[in-house]
Amino acid sequence: MVSYDIEKESLEIGLIGLGDMGQLYANRIVAAGWKKVNICDQPNQYEKFKELFKDCGMNVCRDGHAVSRRSDFIIYSVEAENIDRVVAEYGPSTKLGAIVAGQTSVKEPEIRAFEKHLPDDVHIVSCHSLHGPTVDSEGQPLVMIQHRASKEKFEIALRILSCMDSEVVKLSYKEHDRITADTQAVTHVAFLSMGTAWKTQRQFPWETPQYVGGIENVKVHMALRIYSNKWHVYAGLAIMNPSAKTQIQQYAQSVSDLFKLMIQEKEKEFKSRVKKAGEFVFGECSDSREPILLSDTLLDKYSLSIVPKDKRKPNSHLSLLAMVDCWYTLGINPYEHMVCQTPLFRLWTGITEYLFRNAEMLEEAIHSALYSKDIRADDMEFYSASKGWAECVNIGNMHAYQKRFEDTAKFFESRYSEEETSLLVCCYVVTKLEER
Numbered sequence: 001m002v003s004y005d006i007e008k009e010s011l012e013i014g015l016i017g018l019g020d021m022g023q024l025y026a027n028r029i030v031a032a033g034w035k036k037v038n039i040c041d042q043p044n045q046y047e048k049f050k051e052l053f054k055d056c057g058m059n060v061c062r063d064g065h066a067v068s069r070r071s072d073f074i075i076y077s078v079e080a081e082n083i084d085r086v087v088a089e090y091g092p093s094t095k096l097g098a099i100v101a102g103q104t105s106v107k108e109p110e111i112r113a114f115e116k117h118l119p120d121d122v123h124i125v126s127c128h129s130l131h132g133p134t135v136d137s138e139g140q141p142l143v144m145i146q147h148r149a150s151k152e153k154f155e156i157a158l159r160i161l162s163c164m165d166s167e168v169v170k171l172s173y174k175e176h177d178r179i180t181a182d183t184q185a186v187t188h189v190a191f192l193s194m195g196t197a198w199k200t201q202r203q204f205p206w207e208t209p210q211y212v213g214g215i216e217n218v219k220v221h222m223a224l225r226i227y228s229n230k231w232h233v234y235a236g237l238a239i240m241n242p243s244a245k246t247q248i249q250q251y252a253q254s255v256s257d258l259f260k261l262m263i264q265e266k267e268k269e270f271k272s273r274v275k276k277a278g279e280f281v282f283g284e285c286s287d288s289r290e291p292i293l294l295s296d297t298l299l300d301k302y303s304l305s306i307v308p309k310d311k312r313k314p315n316s317h318l319s320l321l322a323m324v325d326c327w328y329t330l331g332i333n334p335y336e337h338m339v340c341q342t343p344l345f346r347l348w349t350g351i352t353e354y355l356f357r358n359a360e361m362l363e364e365a366i367h368s369a370l371y372s373k374d375i376r377a378d379d380m381e382f383y384s385a386s387k388g389w390a391e392c393v394n395i396g397n398m399h400a401y402q403k404r405f406e407d408t409a410k411f412f413e414s415r416y417s418e419e420e421t422s423l424l425v426c427c428y429v430v431t432k433l434e435e436r
């Protein structure tokens with residue numbers, strides 16, 4: 001075996017796609033001492049990136065052909081919806097015996113593209129960092145998939161990506177998609193639906209008495225965070241993941257079932273359904289259920305709300321009750337998925353756990369779900385938004401997804417400029433919560 005130092009001098013690493021994730025990877029790889037790094041974005045971006053990376057010690061190439069022909073390890077870091085087209089174009093230029101990986105958030109279409117367009121003499125090892133580009137990758141999960149590769153080639157890939165200082169999780173691409181459908185796709189739909197419901201009501205949650213303190217902070221911050229990101233990341237991992245449709249469909253169904261019981265004030269049935277689901281998800285004490293235990297002080301500390309705490313009104317937490325109902329119906333134990341947690345999923349599960357472990361709070365939520373007329377409008381909009389998102393994913397139309405996403409993002413954007421501090425607080429809070 002060549003020594004690690006010699007490998008760092010001689011082995012050529014390629015990155016195709018210089019968006020947020022591509023740049024994060026390129027910078028980490030170079031910082032770890034790899035000397036030959038070839039990078040490119042679209043050919044029409046060549047001059048821009050040549051200038052941008054002129055002092056970074058990387059070889060900026062005009063296109064993916066140039067990167068593919070000379071690199072021993074290549075990562076495609078492009079939009080999931082473009083992966084087939086981009087691999088079809090550059091894949092045939094891959095160097096003999098090279099290792100090819102992808103960074104898309106959904107693996108089925110990526111692996112299909114690799115199998116279809118890459119020469120047989122090329123190894124396929126895929127990867128997925130389970131965090132966004134602004135989160136420190138240290139200690140975060142990094143999924144590694146040894147799909148069509150020798151042990152020796154897989155180990156090279158592991159050595160290169162050890163520069164991320166992440167926790168490596170070895171999975172098959174099918175396992176990856178099944179788990180992330182739950183940890184990512186469903187979580188996003190819940191927050192996207194909150195955002196859409198607020199937008200439909202033309203309501204900024206930090207000005208509303210139902211959204212004061214504790215777990216409400218997390219809901220508001222996380223929803224804003226998603227809407228300030230790129231739509232294609234969320235659209236790709238929901239629409240292109242074959243497992244995501246079922247899970248998202250069930251989440252919307254759980255919202256709908258619970259909402260129907262609420263408006264009919266069927267207390268006994270509603271309570272027993274919520275309790276049974278809660279018992280399934282949070283009841284047993286086993287090794288796989290190590291609690292997250294978010295603290296009150298932490299949750300209360302970074303509030304965006306301008307409403308005083310004593311003016312707060314109880315909330316039904318329909319979004320959280322439905323999440324637990326959905327897990328129960330599909331037989332999912334979210335703690336088993338913590339190996340693939342994203343910061344968002346951990347917080348989402350954390351606030352759900354917080355509600356279900358606090359008997360008084362859960363009783364209050366159940367009571368207000370059934371009898372508090374004040375929040376019916378919010379719950380009705382949430383029900384209709386979750387149905388809309390589930391239908392959009394089910395139909396699988398990327399343009400419809402983009403339009404829905406951007407319409408809501410625009411509503412919040414108008415406030416970002418007026419209340420710049422809100423956004424800063426939002427970013428700060430997320431970082432603090434993620435540090436836990």
Ligand SMILES: NC(=O)C1=CN([C@@H]2O[C@H](COP(=O)(O)OP(=O)(O)OC[C@H]3O[C@@H](n4cnc5c(N)ncnc54)[C@H](OP(=O)(O)O)[C@@H]3O)[C@@H](O)[C@H]2O)C=CC1
Nearest residue numbers: 017018019020021041042077078079080103104105131132
């Ligand atoms: N953002 C996130 O939080 C995470 C994203 N991911 C995944 O990583 C991938 C990249 O995401 P991200 O970096 O955020 O997205 P970006 O949109 O920032 O980056 C994608 C880049 O790929 C470029 N690209 C498209 N086609 C080509 C081509 N033919 N040749 C070269 N470059 C091309 C795009 O150029 P142009 O803009 O001109 O189209 C763009 O610069 C996605 O699949 C995403 O799902 C994974 C983990 C986290």
Ligand SMILES: O=C(O)C(=O)Cc1ccc(O)cc1
Nearest residue numbers: 105130131132184342343344
């Ligand atoms: O935490 C989340 O779910 C995010 O929103 C960030 C994110 C988005 C896409 C990924 O593939 C991985 C992480």
